[in-house]
Amino acid sequence: MRIGILGPLEVRDEAGRPVEVSGPRLRALLVRLALEAGRPVSAGRLLDDLWEGDPPAGGGNALQALVSRLRGVAGRDLVEHGPGGYRLGIDSGEVDAVAFERGVVAARGERDPARRADGLRRALG
Known part of the structure; x- marks a missing residue:
């Protein structure tokens, strides 16, 4: 669900x-x-x-x-x-708000700006 x-x-x-x-x-x-x-x-x-x-x-x-x-x-x-x-x-993680927060936290941990931006786009998706 x-x-x-x-x-x-x-x-x-x-x-x-x-x-x-x-x-x-x-x-x-x-x-x-x-x-x-x-x-x-x-x-x-x-x-x-x-x-x-x-x-x-x-x-x-x-x-x-x-x-x-x-x-x-x-x-x-x-x-x-x-x-x-x-x-x-x-x-x-089946709740969109939780999945979004986890994705943002993971993306912020990326040093490479391109990978960070890609992670943030995935979180928004």
Whole structure:
């Protein structure tokens, strides 16, 4: 699965087919988890972020329902839950923002200006 958050949200399955993630809060959940790229995000943090500091009564149930919907759309293994909270169950490099950052860091490490420029172009791609 590949997740694009630089620009409009774009999700593609393993075969490269688009995956429709509908609903602003469901998309926000996916983007919020993608921003952490493989690190767990606590339920409390997600509740605060998704409901802008004013989660509903029974927010834990609302969050679990969102996670369940996201798993139904994008696959059971996409969102994992553990002691630290929820995390995306994909390699962090499958998130375009992470791949971009890694490419920029690698390019900046190049001494040769032509190779540095080439690396930056690859990162932008």
